[in-house]
Amino acid sequence: MITTIGAITARDLKLAMRRQADIVSVLFFFIIVASLFPLGIGPEPQLLKKLAPGVLWVGALLATMLSLPRLFADDYRDGTLEQLVLAPQPLGLTVIGKVLAHWLVSGLPLALLAPVLGIQFDLETDALLILTVSLLIGTPALSGIGAIGAALTLGLRGGGVLVSLLVLPLYIPVLIFGAGAVDATVTGMGAEAHLSILGALAIGGVFFAPWATAAALRISLE
Amino acid sequence: MNNRLINWFKYASPQSFYPVAGKMIPWFAALAVLFGIAGLWIGMAVAPTDFQQGEGYRIIFIHVPASWMSMFIYLVMAFWAALGLAYNTRLSGMMAQALAPTGALMAFLSLWTGALWGKPMWGTWWVWDARLTSELILLFLYIGFIALQASIDDPRRADKAGAVLALVGVVNIPIIYFSVKWWNTLHQGASVSLNKAPSMASLMLWGMLLMALCFWMYSIAVALHRVRTIMLERERGTEWVKDVLQQEAAK
Numbered sequence: 001m002i003t004t005i006g007a008i009t010a011r012d013l014k015l016a017m018r019r020q021a022d023i024v025s026v027l028f029f030f031i032i033v034a035s036l037f038p039l040g041i042g043p044e045p046q047l048l049k050k051l052a053p054g055v056l057w058v059g060a061l062l063a064t065m066l067s068l069p070r071l072f073a074d075d076y077r078d079g080t081l082e083q084l085v086l087a088p089q090p091l092g093l094t095v096i097g098k099v100l101a102h103w104l105v106s107g108l109p110l111a112l113l114a115p116v117l118g119i120q121f122d123l124e125t126d127a128l129l130i131l132t133v134s135l136l137i138g139t140p141a142l143s144g145i146g147a148i149g150a151a152l153t154l155g156l157r158g159g160g161v162l163v164s165l166l167v168l169p170l171y172i173p174v175l176i177f178g179a180g181a182v183d184a185t186v187t188g189m190g191a192e193a194h195l196s197i198l199g200a201l202a203i204g205g206v207f208f209a210p211w212a213t214a215a216a217l218r219i220s221l222e
Numbered sequence: 223m224n225n226r227l228i229n230w231f232k233y234a235s236p237q238s239f240y241p242v243a244g245k246m247i248p249w250f251a252a253l254a255v256l257f258g259i260a261g262l263w264i265g266m267a268v269a270p271t272d273f274q275q276g277e278g279y280r281i282i283f284i285h286v287p288a289s290w291m292s293m294f295i296y297l298v299m300a301f302w303a304a305l306g307l308a309y310n311t312r313l314s315g316m317m318a319q320a321l322a323p324t325g326a327l328m329a330f331l332s333l334w335t336g337a338l339w340g341k342p343m344w345g346t347w348w349v350w351d352a353r354l355t356s357e358l359i360l361l362f363l364y365i366g367f368i369a370l371q372a373s374i375d376d377p378r379r380a381d382k383a384g385a386v387l388a389l390v391g392v393v394n395i396p397i398i399y400f401s402v403k404w405w406n407t408l409h410q411g412a413s414v415s416l417n418k419a420p421s422m423a424s425l426m427l428w429g430m431l432l433m434a435l436c437f438w439m440y441s442i443a444v445a446l447h448r449v450r451t452i453m454l455e456r457e458r459g460t461e462w463v464k465d466v467l468q469q470e471a472a473k
Contacts, residue, residue, distance in 0.1 A: 148386070148387075148390055152370060152383045152386060152387060153370070153373075156373050156374060157373065158373060162369060162370060162373055165362075165365065165366045165369050165370075166366045166369075166370060166387060168362070169359045169362035169363050169366060169391075170390065170391070172355075172359055212386055212389070212390050215307075215386050216383065216386045219379055219382040219383050219386065220379070220383070222378075222379060
């Protein structure tokens, strides 16, 4: 089981490393979106500080969503995906491996980059810490749930827009508790409750989403 | 199998379900009109004015049934979706597809009447309260379902992909239901519950229940009508559709 997941993850990571521009462009998308908000809203530090958790979380959400089509599209185009579906290993495990690789190249860098952007929004140190922790906990759920949308829209016209329509509503609980955790720290209430629910969502998402994704992949490849 | 009173599997084929649905539609439509007239009469004319909210509260006779239906239709849709995935029946996917627009309409009605009610009562059209937000998410889920089905050309794949999405989205229904307890904000708690006596006058309750029945009958009638159209469209190459169309043209 571990070897299946590990092999798929290693393969996807290697492929991602050969095309580093894809990873970097998603990160720059995140940076640009986060920088657009102060330009649109105005430079008052108090206002920006209040908006920061939501802005950074929404930015991370959109950046993750943009990178979703990459999850299966290339393998679908060159036929690898069909072979993976036919392979004797359970498809759910394969999907977990791919989701893990997707998280390592999109969610993890986003979470590590977020505190740098948080400084621009004048967040305190403990809020920056919670922002990173909440993104570290929350982004696996985003990758897992997003995989369902990516699998359902595989090979469809207008797939990119459709993914956002399907996936963004399902992201809302993660957004609420992720941004809520940072917000609670800023207002001095403590983030444990939010982080616990976020952790529950992440565990639930990562556990159940791969099986739904596997079902969706089988349907898309029929 | 045949010693049962009714062989339900017989009606799983579009060919035998089409005439049955055609016979049921007028009944459900008539019941919808009857319940609607009775419910509106009690709600608008007989039920007393609320001592806190004045006449404005009467919007709940539309608002509450629409909210109930919007959530319930999603459950029914998910039920058909699961059935379709499990038994691979053609009709299940058609039913799910036929229910989605009605569900979206109910969610929209619920949000719209809620806004109309919120303006005089809370002094604002919209608040980012948990229940309002989750009803909005429900509307998004319906729209996502409809958009996904519309963008897949192969109807079998559309049914199955929609079914997976509906089952995933059904996770949202408990979140809607428990959100009142979780977030506990501006929206009042549920007015009707099974555990305690309802906190409203019995006449108001009757009006609301009648309106809820009216919405049920309307939804069934409209969904059956839509599923008949979908059947004709999808099975247009088959013999029975030709027969049906010839018979209807002869009338």
